[in-house]
Amino acid sequence: MIPEDHPRYAALVVRERLADAMRAGIVAPEGLIAQGRGEAFDYLLGERTTASAARAEVDAAAMLLAARRPVISVNGNTAALSAHQLADLQEASGALVEVNLFHRTEERMQRITALLEEHGVDVLSGVPERLIPLSHDRALCLPDGIGAADLVLVPLEDGDRCAALRQMGKAVIAVDLNPLSRTAQTATLPVIDEVRRAVPAITAACRTMTPAAARERACGVDGKRYLKEAIAAIAARLEEMGHALE
Numbered sequence: 001m002i003p004e005d006h007p008r009y010a011a012l013v014v015r016e017r018l019a020d021a022m023r024a025g026i027v028a029p030e031g032l033i034a035q036g037r038g039e040a041f042d043y044l045l046g047e048r049t050t051a052s053a054a055r056a057e058v059d060a061a062a063m064l065l066a067a068r069r070p071v072i073s074v075n076g077n078t079a080a081l082s083a084h085q086l087a088d089l090q091e092a093s094g095a096l097v098e099v100n101l102f103h104r105t106e107e108r109m110q111r112i113t114a115l116l117e118e119h120g121v122d123v124l125s126g127v128p129e130r131l132i133p134l135s136h137d138r139a140l141c142l143p144d145g146i147g148a149a150d151l152v153l154v155p156l157e158d159g160d161r162c163a164a165l166r167q168m169g170k171a172v173i174a175v176d177l178n179p180l181s182r183t184a185q186t187a188t189l190p191v192i193d194e195v196r197r198a199v200p201a202i203t204a205a206c207r208t209m210t211p212a213a214a215r216e217r218a219c220g221v222d223g224k225r226y227l228k229e230a231i232a233a234i235a236a237r238l239e240e241m242g243h244a245l246e
């Protein structure tokens, strides 16, 4: 039982949600480590959506709306944290949703699919094939899903698949709190924000953008700028915190 007056109450509730999801076979044990890393970067960013990330979220909406066949790739952590937000994003963006796991087991695939469906997400099904140039099971994807996508949204990704998807000629939007991660560095558009803040912001932007405005905005996306701005935001905050101790 987490006391409501604990100064880190909100963060502890999320930890508990992920630990429960791990015990329920949704989140991989390694997913708890990923969450810890994300928390550390969120701390450095001030646990808020920076102005730069807010712009990236509008860019993400533009790219989703302008894409021919966008796919949202969902893993265990994303399902545990954002299942309740993904049906809205799917509806607003028109994207397909595919479950794609690093620590892939049939049981986890089924549990994550069931959780998403409980929250109203329409999850793609079919026979996976080894279409992504990777040596492990993350190579497996659906030919009509990620296989045929021109754009893949990958919240909370491990490093190598983003590069492999880019190698296949696909655009990739990553949601990752760590601007230094390989995923953030190789994505077409890195959204440096917490997934539960990023998903509803992208959804809201999808709902207010016309197709013509989306096409125009999607052409001018500059991913590197967002990496630089996130690193600058962290540096400024560290400096501020250092000064506060003087």
Ligand code: PTJ
Pocket (backbone or CB within 6 Å): 027, 028, 030, 031, 032, 033, 034, 035, 036, 037, 038, 039, 041, 075, 076, 077, 081, 100, 101, 102, 103, 104, 156, 157, 158, 159, 175, 176, 177, 178, 181, 193, 194, 195, 196
């Ligand atoms: O469910 P599976 O089997 O597909 O496995 C998923 C994990 C997350 C275990 C796997 O993809 C993995 O190992 O990822 P990494 O390499 O730990 O990378 C996760 C990235 O997401 C790190 O850069 C974290 O900083 C970032 N991250 C963690 N939590 C959040 C986050 N970014 C946004 N929001 C978060 N809540």
